[in-house]
Amino acid sequence: MSWLHYLPPRFLPAVQSLPDPLRGQVTEVRLRLGKPFSVTAGGKNLLPDGDGHLHTTADALRATGEDIDEMLARLTEGSLYAFEDCMANGYLPLPDGCRAGVAGDAVLSPDGKLRFRTVTSVCLRVSRFLPAFARPLTDRLRCGPPVGALVISPPAGGKTTFLRSAAYLLSTGPRPYRVGVADERGELDLPDGLCDRLTGCAKGRAIELLTRTLSPEYLLCDELGVGEEAPLLAAQNTGVRLIASVHGGSAEDARKRPCARTLLEAGLFGYLVVLEPGYRVKVLTAEGETLCG
Amino acid sequence: MRLIGGLLLVGASAACGILLTGEAKSEIRALESLLELLRTLSRRLTWGRDPLRTLFAAYRDPYLERVGFLPALRNADGRAYPAVWVQALQTLPLPPDARKEAETLGPSLGRLPLDAQLDRLALCIDALSACRDAARQNAEKNRRSTVALWTLAGLLAALLLL
Structure with missing residues (x-):
């Protein structure tokens, strides 16, 4: 400890x-x-x-x-x-x-x-590193179409731990992806992997910089807030897939939040990941169909 | 032979006078090194905002290393910097007024927002610069009078012995 x-x-x-x-x-x-x-x-x-x-x-x-x-x-x-x-x-x-x-x-x-x-x-x-936590999502991302994902949970529900795991699983292994992390609060440090992390910079600016200069295949950012959708929409057609998190108790809660709704309507996310107590992961399609969990 | 002995006595007395002014020189040396450290801190805070631990670890000054000032700052051992600073100052041969000024920086060190920390550093730099200038003037005055006094004393002793 x-x-x-x-x-x-x-x-x-x-x-x-x-x-x-x-x-x-x-x-x-x-x-x-x-x-x-x-x-x-x-x-x-x-x-x-x-x-x-x-x-x-x-x-x-x-x-x-x-x-x-x-x-x-x-x-x-x-x-x-x-x-x-x-x-x-x-x-x-x-x-x-x-x-x-x-x-x-x-x-x-x-x-x-x-x-x-x-x-x-x-x-x-206290930060946790649970390497396999995001496997239900990353296995789908590796096998399925190139889409992004929105991670949903209440505060302290494990969003950051999930993103850290997702960044790790995507950026390591036999077929690693280049992963860019817009890590405004310095919480997504990884022990290994093809991961480029920009810390201490506002998410919007970080996403713009990472997209322009580091050509990531996946871009991760934590806790989307009001007014932060513009740079994400700008990065939409660059071939970069986005994995972001937002506060919410369920997929319905997230859809009610203006920022998440705008991004979902723009088709940025193919999957919704709802985190439930006890580090349980529920993966849904963007339309709300449950895939696992 | 007596003349040579007398000259040697005068020379030795003058040398004693010169040696006695060395203390003032070491005070000025300590002040100059301390001022350079504070100026560097001020610059690095403005541009990099590195934590004190990083700044003290990276700072190089052979004099401050030798007297133990920098090692004392680096070995904080979990203590707060205000206490570490005051303790480190004990390793420097500072004039009393300069020591007092330097110690006043301690309670604020690392405990203020950036602009307030920079203001506090600037105040301390100004005060220590004034102390250094005064110490230089005093040292020059003292050096002349001390050397003259010791030379005179040597001359008198030589005359008495002759």
């Missing part, structure tokens, strides 16, 4: 004292100023202490301002200025594919940048 060093030492025993199967399933760790410290593992929010006991919100371990400051110093390598732009977007990218979300009292500075007067919550999201 390489991410443990991001935590202030006071909170380490609380995580380390979790029972073995739970400890391996930790997906999030949260510090809140003066509020309960929580660990999300196995889909449950747990409030552990250093003695291996689980508490209620009334008597849980709580973070102080010094704890939050120390965790921020650890997350930013003691160099807050280096992460200022990411902080303005509410997150801190971490070198091992993990990510920290931050919240607090935000102020808009005269130069238009969002800054935090006080950070009151830090959420460390």
Whole structure:
């Protein structure tokens, strides 16, 4: 668990004292100023202490301002200025594919940048690498027509883990593809493969740059948002296939979102992938016919 | 023979005077190296925004290496940079006013947004530059008077002995 060093030492025993199967399933760790410290593992929010006991919100371990400051110093390598732009977007990218979300009292500075007067919550999201997770999709992409796919799940439902697996499976093996990854938040690091990753750059710009300069066969990007469809539509007829993710509880939910609807209507995606709790994968055609899961 | 002995005594006294001004020289050397480091930090923050760990690892200055200043900054061992900075400053022979100025940078190091960090660095660079200029002037004045004093003392001793 390489991410443990991001935590202030006071909170380490609380995580380390979790029972073995739970400890391996930790997906999030949260510090809140003066509020309960929580660990999300196995889909449950747990409030552990250093003695291996689980508490209620009334008597849980709580973070102080010094704890939050120390965790921020650890997350930013003691160099807050280096992460200022990411902080303005509410997150801190971490070198091992993990990510920290931050919240607090935000102020808009005269130069238009969002800054935090006080950070009151830090959420460390633990990255996972499940190499075979995206196989139900990538097997179809390898055998079937050259189409794109839209990955749908609620927040923290495994979209990034799925995309990381898809990038890995497509860019490795006996017939690897050239995969471009528009990785705005630095979460899609891969151990191997024909993968070109552009980090720290807004998705629209990254997609444009990757398409023009790196001629990918597949282009991956995480969490499409409002106003980000234009560069994707521009990349539509370049022969690049797109695998993107969007928040939603079901295919119907995704179709209601303007960004996803525009792209689906434009025919960018041949498959819809719905992620269900427990890392279950459901693959559908763009028309909604279930293929597996 | 007496004359040669007397001349040797005067020469030795003058040499002592010159040696005693060496401390001021080392202070100026430390200040100049520290100022160059801060200027480099300021440039690299403006253009690259590299974290301090990367900057200190890549920075090269034989003097700061030799006195242990850079090694102290690189061996943070999980401690926050404000504390590491103050500890590293102990390795430099700085004049008291310059040390005070350099120490005031510590609490802000790595804890501010970029523009505020650059402003703080600029303030520290200005203050240390002023300290360096004052130290140079003092050193020149002191060098002349110290050498003159020691030479005179040697001359007096030689005259007494003769």
